[in-house]
Amino acid sequence: MPELPEVEVIKEGLKRKLRSRVIRRVKISFNGSLKNLSPQAFRRKVTGRRIEDISRRGKFLIFSLDDGSFLVIHLKMTGQLIYHQGKEKMERHTRIVFHLDERFQLRFIDMRKFGAIYLVRDLGEIPAFLNLGPEPLERKFSAHCLGRILKGRSRKIKSLLIDQNLIAGLGNIYAMEALYRARISPERGAEGLSSLEVKKLHSAIRDILRKAILAKGTSTDTYRNSEGRRGRFQYKLAVYQREGMPCCRCRGRISRVKISGRNTYFCPECQK
Secondary structure, three states: OOOHHHHHHHHHHHHHHHOOOEEEEEEEOOHHHEOOOOHHHHHHHHOOOEEEEEEEEOOEEEEEEOOOOEEEEEOOOOEEEEEEOOOOOOOOOEEEEEEEHHHOEEEEEEOOOOOEEEEEOOHHHOHHHHOOOOOOOOOOOOHHHHHHHHOOOOOEHHHHHOOOOOOOOOOHHHHHHHHHHOOOOOOOEHHHOOHHHHHHHHHHHHHHHHHHHHOOOOOOOOOOOOOOOOOOHHHHOOOOOOOOOEOOOOOOEOEEEEEOOEEEEEOOOOOO
């Protein structure tokens, strides 16, 4: 699933291309991608609207339209948003095509069909927005803030880090990599972390996310940026999908466990 860095990279790419573009028409091939409107109502409301800005909240992409409404897209597991000049062959699993002025297109591609598209007047109409946690790259997400989130919680630290109600945008891959960087076992109870460990984890989270954005994201599966290109951060991952391989730090063997139903990779030798 695209996480904060991937969604941020897509946002920045589309922002450069889509600002001030007008949606001329919409072709919908899979109605299930639309979560709060019928295809007819969605077409009627979005056609003719100008895209004024694009932002991100957690893993959501937010298109601000000229009538004050918001087109909100969550890519879920396999969603892609690819910008085209309209001449390229249609990709397999294309679910929705936004035909823009000057013959440009924005294509929503989603192999697993889990992606979600909303058109709302108020972001609060989307239930998942109401309880999103703080953004981990914003200034107010300090080590003290992270400590408050962890305080009194006995859940495993890895499970807690990927809870969107506690921290927005941080997902499976980057939670694992941050825990590795901070030398903390993903199986530790959150409340058992010392203040020094919290500071190290806070620093690791922010550093990993920033470096992943600079590398244009992680393409271990279906993720592509807005131009259909792969990211590069997969070549810098220390533990993800490296079960049985030597640890880059201590030469121990990377192990895999299930936490909250997700494969979790870590080094049991140097993550305590």
